[in-house]
Amino acid sequence: MNTKTQTQPRSLLETLPTFSATSVRVGRRLIPTAMVILGWLTLRAFRDRSAENLYNEAFVTGYSLAAICIFLMLLGVRKRVITTQIGRLAVWQRTHHYLGLLSLGAYALHAGVLTTGWLESLLALSFWAIALTGLIGWYVNRTSPKMLAAAGGQILRQDISEKSKLIAKEAYTLALTAAGKNDTAALADHYQASLSTFFSTRRGWVYRIKPSGGKRRKLLDDLESIDRYLSEEGRTQRRAMSVLVSSKDDLDFQSAIQNRIRFWAASHTWALGCFVVLTIAHVIIAHQFTSSW
Amino acid sequence: MRTQSSDQIAIDRPVRWDHPLDPEMLQRDIRWMLDQPPFSEMNPDVFPSHSSLEDVIRHDCRILRYEPGDVIVREGDYGGSAYLVLRGSVRAFLESLWQPRGKPSDLSQPSNWMEWLKQQFKIKSLNRSHGPNNRREGSRSGPQTASADKLRPTPIQQVETAEGKSRIFLQDINAVIDGFQSEPLGVGEIFGEMAAITRSQHRYTVVANAPAIMLEIRWQGLRILRRDKAFREYLDARFRETSLQTHLRETPLLRFLDDASMAKVIAGTRIESIGDREWFAEYRDTQKLDVQAQILQEPVIAAEGHPVKDLILIRAGFARLSFEQGRGHQTIAYLGRGHVFGLSELAHRFRSPASKPLPYQESLRALGFVDVLKIPAELVLSHILPKIRSSELPKPITNPRYDDGGLVVSDVLPQSHLGNSYQVESTLSKLETSLVEFLVDERLINGKQTMMIDLDRCTGCDECVKACATTHNGTPRFVRNGPQFGPLLFAHACMHCTDPVCMIGCPTGAIARDQDSGVISINSQTCIGCKTCSESCPYDNIVMVQVRDEKGRAAVDRKTQLPILQASKCDLCHELKSGPSCQNACPHHALFRIDTSDTGSIEQWFNKRIV
Numbered sequence: 001m002n003t004k005t006q007t008q009p010r011s012l013l014e015t016l017p018t019f020s021a022t023s024v025r026v027g028r029r030l031i032p033t034a035m036v037i038l039g040w041l042t043l044r045a046f047r048d049r050s051a052e053n054l055y056n057e058a059f060v061t062g063y064s065l066a067a068i069c070i071f072l073m074l075l076g077v078r079k080r081v082i083t084t085q086i087g088r089l090a091v092w093q094r095t096h097h098y099l100g101l102l103s104l105g106a107y108a109l110h111a112g113v114l115t116t117g118w119l120e121s122l123l124a125l126s127f128w129a130i131a132l133t134g135l136i137g138w139y140v141n142r143t144s145p146k147m148l149a150a151a152g153g154q155i156l157r158q159d160i161s162e163k164s165k166l167i168a169k170e171a172y173t174l175a176l177t178a179a180g181k182n183d184t185a186a187l188a189d190h191y192q193a194s195l196s197t198f199f200s201t202r203r204g205w206v207y208r209i210k211p212s213g214g215k216r217r218k219l220l221d222d223l224e225s226i227d228r229y230l231s232e233e234g235r236t237q238r239r240a241m242s243v244l245v246s247s248k249d250d251l252d253f254q255s256a257i258q259n260r261i262r263f264w265a266a267s268h269t270w271a272l273g274c275f276v277v278l279t280i281a282h283v284i285i286a287h288q289f290t291s292s293w
Numbered sequence: 294m295r296t297q298s299s300d301q302i303a304i305d306r307p308v309r310w311d312h313p314l315d316p317e318m319l320q321r322d323i324r325w326m327l328d329q330p331p332f333s334e335m336n337p338d339v340f341p342s343h344s345s346l347e348d349v350i351r352h353d354c355r356i357l358r359y360e361p362g363d364v365i366v367r368e369g370d371y372g373g374s375a376y377l378v379l380r381g382s383v384r385a386f387l388e389s390l391w392q393p394r395g396k397p398s399d400l401s402q403p404s405n406w407m408e409w410l411k412q413q414f415k416i417k418s419l420n421r422s423h424g425p426n427n428r429r430e431g432s433r434s435g436p437q438t439a440s441a442d443k444l445r446p447t448p449i450q451q452v453e454t455a456e457g458k459s460r461i462f463l464q465d466i467n468a469v470i471d472g473f474q475s476e477p478l479g480v481g482e483i484f485g486e487m488a489a490i491t492r493s494q495h496r497y498t499v500v501a502n503a504p505a506i507m508l509e510i511r512w513q514g515l516r517i518l519r520r521d522k523a524f525r526e527y528l529d530a531r532f533r534e535t536s537l538q539t540h541l542r543e544t545p546l547l548r549f550l551d552d553a554s555m556a557k558v559i560a561g562t563r564i565e566s567i568g569d570r571e572w573f574a575e576y577r578d579t580q581k582l583d584v585q586a587q588i589l590q591e592p593v594i595a596a597e598g599h600p601v602k603d604l605i606l607i608r609a610g611f612a613r614l615s616f617e618q619g620r621g622h623q624t625i626a627y628l629g630r631g632h633v634f635g636l637s638e639l640a641h642r643f644r645s646p647a648s649k650p651l652p653y654q655e656s657l658r659a660l661g662f663v664d665v666l667k668i669p670a671e672l673v674l675s676h677i678l679p680k681i682r683s684s685e686l687p688k689p690i691t692n693p694r695y696d697d698g699g700l701v702v703s704d705v706l707p708q709s710h711l712g713n714s715y716q717v718e719s720t721l722s723k724l725e726t727s728l729v730e731f732l733v734d735e736r737l738i739n740g741k742q743t744m745m746i747d748l749d750r751c752t753g754c755d756e757c758v759k760a761c762a763t764t765h766n767g768t769p770r771f772v773r774n775g776p777q778f779g780p781l782l783f784a785h786a787c788m789h790c791t792d793p794v795c796m797i798g799c800p801t802g803a804i805a806r807d808q809d810s811g812v813i814s815i816n817s818q819t820c821i822g823c824k825t826c827s828e829s830c831p832y833d834n835i836v837m838v839q840v841r842d843e844k845g846r847a848a849v850d851r852k853t854q855l856p857i858l859q860a861s862k863c864d865l866c867h868e869l870k871s872g873p874s875c876q877n878a879c880p881h882h883a884l885f886r887i888d889t890s891d892t893g894s895i896e897q898w899f900n901k902r903i904v
Contacts, residue, residue, distance in 0.1 A: 079756065082760045082874045082878060083763075083764060083869055083871065083874065085871040086871075088876070089756065089877060089878050089880045090881060093881070141752050141754075141881065145748060145749050146749060148751075149749065153777050153782070154746070154773070156772075258753050265754070
């Protein structure tokens with residue numbers, strides 16, 4: 001007979017205390033930073049000791065760097081493994097950031113800042129590309145949520161195109177209505193001259209790389225300046241058009257920011273691909289042309 | 294099944310009762326049961342031809358056999374069925390037989406590491422002194438119950454019996470019967486219907502004390518049987534009687550009452566149901582109205598400025614606590630099961646018997662459906678308040694909003710009465726009024742596992758959606774969008790509600806609540822795609838998706854060629870040990886599950902929030 005009790009005591013993990021906000025803040029930054037520094041100092045001491053004992057210190061630092069890089073790449077594996085209990089992705093991501101910092105130190109110990117030879121230079125270039133895309137990605141992830149929240153809250157990326165079309169249609173209908181009367185026709189003319197392209201096309205590359213509010217301000221100012229040619233009814237329509245301009249600009253902003261997040265994440269992955277291939281080549285060559293460990 | 298084309302497969306459209314509760318039910322048993330009360334007393338003409346009485350017994354019932362000591366329903370488990378005693382006898386334990394599972398009362402959440410280490414020591418010493426099967430309940434953080442010092446029985450789960458079924462039993466049933474207050478239930482009596490009707494937890498435990506045969510009637514069948522007037526009236530009367538007694542006995546406010554006083558309170562208390570159990574339809578209509586118009590449409594349980602005639606105990610559902618502010622109403626809090634309204638005013642009267650009594654200082658309005666118990670003021674003053682410690686009484690009303698004539702006192706600060714209701718004080722937190730109003734207006738107060746996304750952290754990377762899709766065969770079960778309050782997004786994901794109205798109309802019982810975890814999930818084997826649940830969900834958190842086979846082919850009806858749909862919703866990834874995959878996959882700590890039915894949980898989250 002297979003029996004078991006129902007009233008089990010809580011597991012150790014379940015009873016772990018929760019941190020206060022302040023202690024979490026301190027713990028989250030100081031402890032891992034201290035561990036990174038400690039890790040780097042240990043690696044440096046190990047390298048020096050190896051050199052003193054006439055070992056090949058390049059292998060020590062090289063394989064340490066390789067080990068760190070493998071740990072860094074495990075984040076990608078974790079993202080794809082969802083159904084097993086291997087910790088929350090947020091914890092993995094945070095560990096990835098600090099190990100990334102350690103990898104910079106390990107790289108400096110292994111190769112120095114400047115390298116010679118075309119293969120080493122390519123390898124160094126791919127390493128710096130990963131580091132750079134990673135740092136930019138980290139910065140973008142830190143700053144984007146507030147920028148997105150400021151531009152109309154959560155808008156799903158896949159909905160942006162559809163919503164833009166709806167806004168463009170609404171603006172066109174408004175302009176068409178304005179065109180029917182003399183005292184509102186100025187709005188229709190202005191739409192034709194300055195706004196139809198804004199509503200119907202995507203923003204340029206410059207905006208997509210570095211979105212700003214310059215164009216929005218200009219369009220809104222220009223719209224406001226035609227008030228003198230409009231009746232009261234026309235001004236009401238103009239205000240509605242201004243709202244549509246702001247909404248379209250918010251969507252463009254959302255699109256630019258959300259694409260930027262994805263672009264830097266993808267760049268990090270591409271750079272990683274190049275780095276892995278070059279590293280394998282580098283390891284093979286190093287073993288071929290080095291006489292001892 | 295027959296393959297129609299490479300991307301489609303034609304199947305028979307699933308229909309109700311494809312999967313009876315007991316596929317092995319014999320015609321002989323059905324005939325026998327039709328001759329037994331209450332079925333023999335029912336009028337067969339009230340049942341439609343497509344759901345005859347015989348059909349209900351055949352498809353929505355099953356016969357279960359129990360040995361002495363077998364637990365039939367357990368306090369705290371979510372119920373979906375009623376049980377009719379066919380043979381033998383069982384006992385209902387009104388007293389709690391054991392502590393709520395997973396929450397040992399003497400092991401509250403530690404606030405620091407030292408406390409945690411102390412607790413670990415405490416756990417070890419508890420285990421050493423009593424052993425796993427004889428643990429005594431320690432000091433309770435909440436109110437003491439009369440049975441706190443009794444040796445509690447340990448339920449044993451026999452995972453596999455000779456018949457291949459699992460059973461839970463108490464080893465020495467006679468000792469348990471001697472030690473705990475229980476009531477016998479004999480042949481022809483029904484129990485468990487209260488939890489099934491209200492889609493809530495059982496409030497008592499029922500154990501067989503002799504060999505017994507039960508008829509389990511699942512909620513879908515019970516709903517059809519209620520068409521019979523006499524049976525409906527019997528159930529309603531029983532529901533009122535049982536729920537009244539059970540709720541009063543477990544109300545901490547009444548724990549010091551002796552048996553005679555308790556009997557008087559039970560006799561004098563009225564149970565009232567306000568609003569419609571199927572409130573979602575009305576809510577959809579009123580949601581379109583202006584907020585103040587919505588509030589005015591909510592049924593008033595007690596109006597501010599009116600004399601206090603009763604102490605109001607909320608048994609089920611939610612109510613809005615508000616007061617008039619300018620031309621509208623300001624919401625102070627929402628009250629749920631276990632909360633009490635009107636105690637401050639009565640305590641004021643009790644403390645100063647010479648002065649004129651104060652009227653209700655706030656209004657209480659039903660949000661959807663609410664069950665309340667009303668204890669007359671005289672009973673409270675004579676039997677309840679004298680037995681409560683003065684330290685446990687609410688704070689005196691020093692600055693009433695309404696004077697003893699029911700007139701507004703003009704210079705009262707808007708929130709001077711926060712915390713006047715017993716048990717609300719601790720949960721009435723420092724949450725912004727606007728957030729409380731938002732939660733009430735959007736009815737998010739119903740959520741037990743509400744998905745909340747912190748927009749100060751979310752980058753919109755969609756890792757959560759991808760993780761959900763990966764876990765559920767490529768179809769995500771939530772939408773990363775929904776009502777927003779400041780930087781908080783309440784996503785369209787099933788909230789596993791306190792009152793899951795989606796379950797009301799399901800004809801097959803495919804959408805059901807796990808009796809242990811409370812997770813509401815849809816059984817794809819029995820869902821017939823009738824859309825009842827998705828149309829009932831007031832939050833649009835259930836969507837209809839096309840059925841696909843393991844090769845990804847879409848299922849279509851063999852006869853009509855129309856797509857076969859099934860309801861789809863978040864199931865909290867209850868089959869994964871790691872918990873909800875969306876939450877685990879968020880790289881920015883932006884996605885949380887939170888109990889929005891409890892303001893304390895929200896406040897706790899805000900206190901921990903680090904941006």
